[in-house]
Amino acid sequence: xxxxxxxxxxxxAVAAEYAAEAAAxxxxxxxxxxxxxxxxxxxxxxxxxxxxxxxxALELEKRGMSVRRTDIAKGFVELLRESxxxxxxxxxxxxxxxxxxxxxxxxxxxxxxxxxxHIAREDFSTVLGRLAEATRTGGQLHASVREGDGExxxxxxxxxxxxxxxxxxxxxxxxxxxxxDTGWTVSEVRRCIGKPDDRWLxxxxxxx
Numbered sequence: 001x002x003x004x005x006x007x008x009x010x011x012x013a014v015a016a017e018y019a020a021e022a023a024a025x026x027x028x029x030x031x032x033x034x035x036x037x038x039x040x041x042x043x044x045x046x047x048x049x050x051x052x053x054x055x056x057a058l059e060l061e062k063r064g065m066s067v068r069r070t071d072i073a074k075g076f077v078e079l080l081r082e083s084x085x086x087x088x089x090x091x092x093x094x095x096x097x098x099x100x101x102x103x104x105x106x107x108x109x110x111x112x113x114x115x116x117x118h119i120a121r122e123d124f125s126t127v128l129g130r131l132a133e134a135t136r137t138g139g140q141l142h143a144s145v146r147e148g149d150g151e152x153x154x155x156x157x158x159x160x161x162x163x164x165x166x167x168x169x170x171x172x173x174x175x176x177x178x179x180x181d182t183g184w185t186v187s188e189v190r191r192c193i194g195k196p197d198d199r200w201l202x203x204x205x206x207x208x
Contacts, residue, residue, distance in 0.1 A: 007118050008073050010163040015075030019053025028192035032142055032202055037063035039140045044108030049092050050115025054080050092127050097134040109140040117146050117167045125178050132183030132207055139207040141184055145170045147199040175201055183208050
C-alpha cells in the first residue's frame with residue numbers, strides 16, 4: 001500500500017512484534033467497528049486493506065461480517081496464515097482487488113484502518129477509486145488517516161535493524177475532495193485521538 005518499499009520491509013521485519021504491540025483495541029477504533037457493522041446490518045463480505053496482525057478482522061467477524069484479510073507486507077500475511085486464517089498478499093494500488101472466493105461479486109464494505117497513511121499522496125485517489133470499483137453501490141467504507149500537513153518519515157529500531165516508515169498526512173477538506181471525486185459519499189469525518197498528539201481523521205462513507 002506504499003510506493004516506499006522501506007516501509008513495507010520494516011513491517012515485514014517486525015510483523016509479530018508489531019501485532020503484539022497493536023493487539024489492544026483503541027476505543028476510537030472499536031466505535032468505528034460498531035458503526036461500520038451497523039451500517040452493513042450485521043452481515044456482508046468485507047475487504048480489509050492492511051490487516052496487520054488481524055485484530056480488527058476478528059472484531060468484524062464477531063459482529064457478523066465475513067472478512068477477506070489482506071496486507072502488502074508478507075510478514076503479516078505469513079503471521080495470519082500461521083494463526084490459521086486465510087490471508088492474501090495484496091497491493092491495492094496495482095493488483096486485482098476482486099474477491100477470489102466470490103468471482104464477479106463486489107464487496108459490501110471496505111475496512112482500511114490506519115493503513116492508507118502509507119499511500120503516497122499522488123497515488124491516494126487511484127487507490128480510493130479502485131476500492132470504490134470493487135464495492136457495490138451503497139457499500140460502506142471506513143478509512144482513517146493521520147491529520148496534518150505534508151509527509152513524515154519516522155525511524156525506529158536500531159542501527160543493526162533499522163525500521164523506517166513514511167506517512168502522508170491529510171487535512172479534512174483535501175480528504176473529502178479525494179473521496180467524493182473517486183465515487184464515495186461521505187457521511188461523517190470524525191476527529192479521533194490515539195496516543196497523545198496522535199490525531200486521526202476517521203471517515204465513514206458509502207459507495208455512490
